[in-house]
Amino acid sequence: MGNQPLIVMSDDSQRTSGRDAQSMNISAGKAVAEAVRTTLGPKGMDKMLVDSSGGVVVTNDGVTILKEMDIEHPAANMIVEVAQTQEDEVGDGTTSAVVVAGELLKQAEELLDQDIHATTLAQGYRQAAERAKEVLDDIAIEVDADDTEVLTQIASTAMTGKGAENARDVLAELVVDAVRAVADEDGIDTENVKVEKVVGGATSESELIEGVIVDKERVHDNMPYFAEDANVALLDGALEVKETEIDAEVNVTDPDQLQQFLDQEEQQLEEMVQQIKSVGADVVFVGSGIDDMAQHFLAQEGIIAVRRAKDSDLSRLARSTGGSVVSSVDDLDEDDLGYAGSVAQKDIGGDQRIFVEDVEDAKSVTLVLRGGTEHVVDEVERAIEDSMGVVRVTLEDGEVLPGGGAPEIELALALRDFADSVGGREQLAVEAFADALEVNPRTLAENAGLDSIDSLVELRSQHDGGAQGAGLDAYTGDVIDMEEEGVVEPRRVKTQAIESATEAAVMILRIDDVIAAGDLSGGQVDADDGGDDMDMPPGGGGMGGGMGGMGGMGGMGGAM
Template structure:
């Protein structure tokens, strides 16, 4: 557990709050950049997960200190908003708090530090615009470079190029509308087996469809099939209240069974008369009906997931009906083909060539369930980054080039500040340099020498120089190391927001639910719930 609170008198020195956030930053600092290392996350039940994704690591950590939870919330907000930059944000939080602690030791008041940080952040964000560059179009080659940067460090160079291009081709297939793109990951294969399919992949393991019913040779593949969809259970209707039937003799029993069989035969005939060759049911299909449909050449799929059911309806042009009796030829849709295939050990249906809504599926593979899921997460991050850059249209040189440039800009601005805020500006600039220092450290090079060289080249006019993939200074534009401007801007804003909130805290008061007072005269005070540690402040 990270950052447990003490239970002596409920108090905490100001630097205790800084330590809790600093521990979290230190925990994921080594994962930053293309040379970042992985973390092995071990769950209480023995589950082992290996990843270098900052947001995932923080999500899985058992964070008990309330200040650590503030940082956790900021990281989650960063990941939710832009899908990347979580590690950068947390590293900046740790660096800013470290500088704040040093400033406190020098005698600066927290409000002075907060005011200085806010002013320095505003100045940095103003300066950030001069380092931004714009995409020319959605076919800009730099879009590929941005996608590669997002997945660099996760695989070897060949796999990095392959997955970046695979992701972009999938996005282009759906005209960058991510709502029409589906990710599916399956173990039991190699990374190079991952493909982009034109259409929808339905996972039969998430339904209870009998694999035996699908093994009929006449229904393995359909070309231009008619797709029927029923949004209700298919079978003999069950009464909604308790009923009993008394059978007097064997004749009545046979008549009763014959009635059931006739009703099931009617259901099968109704489906066949609709010319449907594939039937998707959102709920259960009676086993006898399912078997009879398969024998008549109709592919039955029951308990289709609701999200997949709705996607299939839109993509094929099918009109779901609430009862088989209402099903007609006009309700059916179609696709180019439906093929049953086994992916790893999972039975799937691949529906390709959807006429009503262009769909694409990234079918991702990995040797183990964990690897397959990690591939899916990395590709999802790549999609998010691509979406962000297309929405904003601007990018920055990566490798810590921009934080270094901003740190130098802040240092120049601080010279014109006549009061003690100048010291805060200098601390803010030093905190920004934590990004290139960390990248150099993770690459195994001397961070001081690397940062000094980068600053010298910036002074000479090469403001796009940062820490290259090999840890040495390099022009990031020429190296193709690019990132969306929104990612860094958001990381900086969230880091400053949470740091100013933490610096304002001077004590942590532990309150239990039974000790709370209700006072009408203080109804404007902060409410504490469930014994959760909270900061008192007006």
């Protein structure tokens, strides 16, 4: 072919390789971490996120912020996945995990500038992460599942710095009771704790219902509002006359035939209702429709009926009352009935709902959260979800760590000692990992308006002296024993954060070529063109190849 160039990619394709690709991806990851860093800790600030339609979310929950920012940059999305994994696995520590991932990339960037190969960094980071998890196992504090005080402290710690903080003592007790209630031999599924949000009243007026609240009303005005010591029937079918499976035509030649047809339909419906009554049901929840005539017969018999109940509601009712969901009335017998001390239609936040409560050993419960505004209630719900996650994890693992940055300082000291035993350039990566872990206590101090250097020096000094539980009190600026103060969190919060952050950082560092289809030139772009998302800083450290300003691959400005 002589000196003719070989065209492999289309004219619209773009490629960034080598140091430029690494720099671009590292900058994207660091930008994500910086976006949530100021929300960390009890004195962290909130973010207001406004979408193109004017919807507003006010929160300091890391994973919520990153979801709402609608990030598109592929490398940045790897950091977002760190938060999502942390949320799914533990429920809390999302901001910490993202901040650590960003700091690992920042430390790596400095080593890359010193010509340390990315593969060497990756190997060193992985060695450091494994050693860190071993140290966390050594310093973990065992907790008994019956220790209500510690579980309440864990729940309370998870709410600190969030919208629920002003009522965290009340809410923490509710969370512990709720999570314990739904625990069974199969484990703990917090999906069985239904959260009902009510705008109005103080957050401290929130309550735990040992049972289920169904967002429906009774279907007929003549039905009773209340049933005591109620037997509950659960049907996922309909209380209607079945239609034929094929198209059918009925020819009526005189009015008597029509009346006979209607009478027969009415008789079928009455028989269905009599079947429900004969098994002793006082309340029936139906997954589909209820014929008007069936409603009439049910009202005559004094049976409360609810139609079009969601599958999730029927499942919760079954777990709560001990009943079984059946497909039709013909399959219903006494053994399928559940029991509730009280079933009533009540007003809650201006809406009529059915309360199924006073259930012994309810395996599905409802948390009623109150707040002055919709934004407040939404943020309380996010805090409650985080809190339930950490209580669940603690009950499953039985191990906790002191908070306030204490584990990170202990890990940093242990990893610096470990680095001496690591040969080659990986030693530098292990030391960088140790420095990166200190970003959390440093950020706690910064967000509390304290001198981060003084705080770190004091923390290191106390840990050098053997005080493994020494952490930073963000309110006073003192270094105190976090275990004694009751500021603790599950061990899995830290181990999962380290695992996820390390894997994401390593994956980003190992990318040395970005090949993109289409025209990706351009700089800062808002994701929704509404001008309300966060723009990325220009430049971005020499991105090259039309990827400047992190606008490449959809742009980080276009990413957020």
